[in-house]
Amino acid sequence: MMMLAPAAQPPFWIATAMISAVVLTSTTGEVLTAAAMKSIGDLDEIRARSGMKGAIRAVVTCPLFFAGVGFLALAFFALLLALRFLPLSLVAPASASLTLVTNAIAAKIFLKENVGRRRWVSAVLVCVGVYFLTY
Amino acid sequence: MAHERFSIRQYMILGLVALCAPLGDACLSRGMNGLPGISILHPMSLIGAVFTPWVALGIALLIGFFACYLTALSWADLSYVLPATAFGNVIVELLSRFCLHETVSPQRWLGVFLITIGVGFVANGPSLTEHPADEAAKPDAIFAEKEPV
Numbered sequence: 607m608m609m610l611a612p613a614a615q616p617p618f619w620i621a622t623a624m625i626s627a628v629v630l631t632s633t634t635g636e637v638l639t640a641a642a643m644k645s646i647g648d649l650d651e652i653r654a655r656s657g658m659k660g661a662i663r664a665v666v667t668c669p670l671f672f673a674g675v676g677f678l679a680l681a682f683f684a685l686l687l688a689l690r691f692l693p694l695s696l697v698a699p700a701s702a703s704l705t706l707v708t709n710a711i712a713a714k715i716f717l718k719e720n721v722g723r724r725r726w727v728s729a730v731l732v733c734v735g736v737y738f739l740t741y
Numbered sequence: 742m743a744h745e746r747f748s749i750r751q752y753m754i755l756g757l758v759a760l761c762a763p764l765g766d767a768c769l770s771r772g773m774n775g776l777p778g779i780s781i782l783h784p785m786s787l788i789g790a791v792f793t794p795w796v797a798l799g800i801a802l803l804i805g806f807f808a809c810y811l812t813a814l815s816w817a818d819l820s821y822v823l824p825a826t827a828f829g830n831v832i833v834e835l836l837s838r839f840c841l842h843e844t845v846s847p848q849r850w851l852g853v854f855l856i857t858i859g860v861g862f863v864a865n866g867p868s869l870t871e872h873p874a875d876e877a878a879k880p881d882a883i884f885a886e887k888e889p890v
């Protein structure tokens with residue numbers, strides 16, 4: 607069986623770059639997927655009108671959806687790469703909690719969502735909570 | 742920003758998003774831990790792993806999660822869905838404490854508390870941003886424009 611040698615802990619800036627890559631690709635994927643679903647419209651209504659096949663067709667014929675899934679796949683591989691060099695106890699809480707905040711920022715800028723004080727407070731509380739749960 | 746109450750079905754979809762992802766991950770973890778070592782020289786052994794019960798259940802749950810997540814994003818904002826569905830972490834923590842009798846540290850209980858407060862905050866607020874173009878497309882809005890002032 608071919609075993610991979612454990613890697614030495616990389617310098618701080620490389621660790622930051624790896625976690626940033628996970629957070630950025632994940633946020634891009636989430637925003638593109640959300641934009642795709644908004645452009646398609648309410649899936650429940652489409653399913654009621656055209657059945658399950660119609661709803662699936664609406665999703666798989668949207669190019670934005672595939673762009674989003676592509677970025678989510680990239681985020682997965684970036685996570686695997688980060689886990690190869692960094693401890694899970696650092697990568698999991700940092701990427702999970704930071705993604706919540708970057709998603710709120712990206713949703714406000716790119717999706718023009720009304721991210722008010724209530725949502726900011728919620729995103730920060732959940733972000734800190736997830737950090738405590740996973741660290 | 743509009744604030745329409747969700748139907749029971751929509752609450753169920755949000756609940757499934759929250760539950761399916763952590764449960765799917767847990768099933769995958771249990772399935773993969775129970776397998777003999779997988780070598781990168783034999784990638785076909787990974788395909789065999791897909792057909793073991795726990796891994797198959799995990800994959801089914803994650804497919805269910807993605808379908809429910811896409812449905813939720815079609816009628817709610819991304820900045821609403823993500824914090825609201827983080828409640829799944831709390832459910833997993835409670836299950837591990839009360840069903841699996843695992844020890845949960847005070848730090849984790851603090852995490853559970855913060856997530857619960859955060860989810861309560863976002864769940865009581867509006868779920869969808871109405872853009873002016875959406876408003877104009879509504880029959881009421883068109884009627885209101887035509888009405889003499």
